[in-house]
């Protein structure tokens with residue numbers, strides 16, 4: 315766990331809520347885990363050598379994301395921040411030492427944003443400008459739909475972004491599961507569960523009150539996957555490009571006036 319003074323002031327995480335993660339498979343560390351079907355897979359922290367795999371698969375599986383559309387140079391630089399930031403996590407799943415899946419997420423979005431700006435801001439900006447220069451249509455779309463929003467978000471003195479509508483929950487840091495993906499040929503062996511379980515466990519150990527994620531709303535998304543694993547739908551939003559997203563929460567702690575969610 316990182317030395318975060320705010321965490322020291324918080325009560326340590328009490329328990330994980332009922333759900334598949336604590337019960338279905340024991341928390342995988344970096345050791346090997348056997349799924350029901352018995353092929354051995356292993357969940358480990360992401361290394362810089364994993365970047366070509368992660369970036370290629372990210373762009374293939376999530377081609378509509380704005381960062382993916384900025385091109386491999388930008389996405390590689392951005393994905394690297396999950397390894398350098400103390401408040402972010404990246405994991406890779408492998409079978410026979412071959413990567414078959416990955417997860418990236420952030421345990422403290424505000425702290426991670428600060429780290430990204432301080433440690434990587436200039437490099438990311440240059441790569442983003444390079445990506446936009448090579449993709450004029452994307453540049454136009456960026457000017458129309460995102461420039462103002464990014465400026466408000468990144469400039470000092472910004473106002474906090476509006477949260478998706480949903481029931482009020484306990485206050486505290488919300489971890490964000492950004493992306494999880496498993497290669498088609500390795501699916502349905504519990505690897506997705508194990509990657510998510512690892513992140514949820516890290517978020518609980520970090521003192522987060524919940525983990526949140528977005529997935530495409532409706533048939534193209536993974537909503538049913540998360541709902542069958544105890545995640546709670548808490549609202550919907552739209553990307554600047556009009557894509558409908560559903561937000562899901564996985565509560566980690568009781569608290570606040572509403573009690574358990």
Ligand SMILES: CC(C)(COP(=O)(O)OP(=O)(O)OC[C@H]1O[C@@H](n2cnc3c(N)ncnc32)[C@H](O)[C@@H]1OP(=O)(O)O)[C@@H](O)C(=O)NCCC(=O)NCCS
Pocket residue numbers: 375492493494495496497500501502503504505506507508528529535536537538539
């Ligand atoms: C979602 C994903 C990570 C699951 O990986 P996995 O290793 O196959 O997951 P598990 O083995 O833990 O679970 C597989 C089960 O979930 C089901 N499942 C997978 N995706 C699903 C979806 N979108 N909706 C409903 N069920 C789904 C599978 O049918 C399978 O069911 P089975 O056990 O009855 O065969 C993988 O399907 C994937 O990479 N999808 C594309 C990217 C994506 O949607 N990511 C999530 C949004 S960030």
